[in-house]
Amino acid sequence: xxxxxxxxxxxxxxxxxxxxxxxxxxxxxxxxxxxxxxxxxxxxxxxxxxxxxxxxxxxxxxxxxxxxxxxxxxxxxxxxxxxxxxxxxxxxxxxxxxxxxxxxxxxxxxxxxxxxxxxxxxxxxxxxxxxxxxxxxxxxxxxxxxxxxxxxxxxxxxxxxxxxxxxxxxxxxxxxxxxxxxxxxxxxxxxxxxxxxxxxxxxxxxxxxxxxxxxxxxxxxxxxxxxxxxxxxxxxxxxxxxxxxxxxxxxxxxxxxxxxxxxxxxxxxxxxxxxxxxxxxxxxxxxxxxxxxxxxxxxxxxxxxxxxxxxxxxxxxxxxxxxxxxxxxxxxxxxxxxxxxxxxxxxxxxxxxxxxxxxxxxxxxxxxxxxxxxxxxxxxxxxxxxxxxxxxxxxxxxxxxxxxxxxxxxxxxxxxxxxxxxxxxxxxxxxxxxxxxxxxxxxxxxxxxxxxxxxxxxxxxxxxxxxxxxxxxxxxxxxxxxxxxxxxxxxxxxxxxx
Numbered sequence: 001x002x003x004x005x006x007x008x009x010x011x012x013x014x015x016x017x018x019x020x021x022x023x024x025x026x027x028x029x030x031x032x033x034x035x036x037x038x039x040x041x042x043x044x045x046x047x048x049x050x051x052x053x054x055x056x057x058x059x060x061x062x063x064x065x066x067x068x069x070x071x072x073x074x075x076x077x078x079x080x081x082x083x084x085x086x087x088x089x090x091x092x093x094x095x096x097x098x099x100x101x102x103x104x105x106x107x108x109x110x111x112x113x114x115x116x117x118x119x120x121x122x123x124x125x126x127x128x129x130x131x132x133x134x135x136x137x138x139x140x141x142x143x144x145x146x147x148x149x150x151x152x153x154x155x156x157x158x159x160x161x162x163x164x165x166x167x168x169x170x171x172x173x174x175x176x177x178x179x180x181x182x183x184x185x186x187x188x189x190x191x192x193x194x195x196x197x198x199x200x201x202x203x204x205x206x207x208x209x210x211x212x213x214x215x216x217x218x219x220x221x222x223x224x225x226x227x228x229x230x231x232x233x234x235x236x237x238x239x240x241x242x243x244x245x246x247x248x249x250x251x252x253x254x255x256x257x258x259x260x261x262x263x264x265x266x267x268x269x270x271x272x273x274x275x276x277x278x279x280x281x282x283x284x285x286x287x288x289x290x291x292x293x294x295x296x297x298x299x300x301x302x303x304x305x306x307x308x309x310x311x312x313x314x315x316x317x318x319x320x321x322x323x324x325x326x327x328x329x330x331x332x333x334x335x336x337x338x339x340x341x342x343x344x345x346x347x348x349x350x351x352x353x354x355x356x357x358x359x360x361x362x363x364x365x366x367x368x369x370x371x372x373x374x375x376x377x378x379x380x381x382x383x384x385x386x387x388x389x390x391x392x393x394x395x396x397x398x399x400x401x402x403x404x405x406x407x408x409x410x411x412x413x414x415x416x417x418x419x420x421x422x423x424x425x426x427x428x429x430x431x432x433x434x435x436x437x438x439x440x441x442x443x444x445x446x447x448x449x450x451x452x453x454x455x456x457x458x459x460x461x462x463x464x465x466x467x468x469x470x471x472x473x474x475x476x477x478x479x480x481x482x483x484x485x486x487x488x489x490x491x492x493x494x495x496x497x498x
Contacts (some may be wrong), residue, residue: 009357029066033073098296110239119306120367123313148474175440207416215421261307265314
């Protein structure tokens with residue numbers, strides 16, 4: 001039964017029309033992902049009207065290949081200009097840009113490309129082999145487990161790119177404060193809106209991210225007496241050089257990042273953004289060379305780059321098996337599946353198994369062609385940087401403004417990127433890291449929602465956060481990460497006294 005189904009799936013995917021759709025959507029995804037302010041979710045949403053007019057398999061193939069390319073493409077402006085193209089690239093943007101300033105742009109871009117593809121293939125393998133089992137585990141996650149998962153992510157803020165732990169915590173608290181703005185809270189009560197209707201819906205992540213990374217960099221260029229000279233485009237050599245060596249050296253980091261990314265992707269509402277932040281923090285926390293992080297160290301890029309693409313495949317596990325979106329992208333994809341009469345759920349595997357296997361094949365194909373297409377995108381991007389910075393910076397600012405305007409079609413989004421750009425500029429000039437602040441914005445709403453929901457469920461009993469097995473395990477993992485320095489110091493002291 002299986003082999004005929006697989007042969008049907010191969011025939012569906014390797015049809016010339018489907019291959020053309022995959023190529024076109026991949027190029028579209030690369031473009032959208034590389035433009036600051038435009039996200040993989042936006043790319044998916046823009047493709048939905050196109051899917052109305054094409055058959056089911058190419059429709060889903062367009063979404064899968066576009067999002068995979070967009071998540072990687074966000075690394076390109078992050079490494080070359082310190083402006084992440086997508087939120088999933090923001091976690092290690094500073095690391096990649098530091099490598100670029102050291103003349104290692106090809107290593108940063110190559111690591112982002114190769115390990116994104118490997119992570120995507122890992123997530124796809126998990127999707128193929130364990131989809132029903134993992135989806136069943138994901139359904140056991142309640143608000144208690146999600147609360148600890150978010151706390152686990154926030155605890156990593158102390159370790160990501162900060163020489164001063166106190167300043168990292170302050171930056172994190174500022175990010176959490178920003179996430180509290182608006183009506184999007186359990187009480188649906190306006191907070192910190194100052195009577196502005198535009199703030200009722202809260203502060204979107206995209207203006208925050210674009211402002212704090214892109215606009216702050218433009219302000220730094222404008223205010224610098226001796227503006228930094230952009231690296232010469234010809235300095236980018238072979239992006240694949242040294243990748244085999246990195247694979248052997250960081251094989252466990254690669255496996256850990258792919259595994260954590262897939263696991264986080266499976267959780268509804270998490271997605272590639274959170275996967276990248278958590279894996280970057282864990283990479284630094286358990287690295288043998290943590291002092292190198294933030295100075296241009298490729299280890300974090302290896303782990304986080306693998307995680308954000310593996311999370312994409314992970315998010316399709318609950319989407320296909322139960323019709324529960326793992327992230328905003330699969331939420332859109334589920335709508336397309338229903339539109340094409342491929343209703344997600346166990347019956348999909350029974351009634352249309354060839355279509356399911358076709359989706360699996362598209363995932364494999366998309367991550368394989370990511371390597372040559374990504375290489376081409378890098379070559380094009382480096383030629384763009386031949387333009388003088390005096391011309392390049394206004395163009396970048398224009399793209400940022402267009403991306404922020406496109407979120408809600410309002411000028412208020414443009415105003416937000418300017419405000420947060422100035423905010424980040426002041427922070428960095430005083431030694432405060434921006435990454436924890438952005439992490440606070442990403443996870444703040446989820447933290448509050450799951451905490452309040454859990455307290456309502458438990459009738460105000462805080463012990464309920466520890467009594468469930470999975471929640472207790474996540475709580476223990478969080479405590480281990482937070483108190484690991486003290487435990488390690490005590491262990492070394494005990495051994496020294498022997």
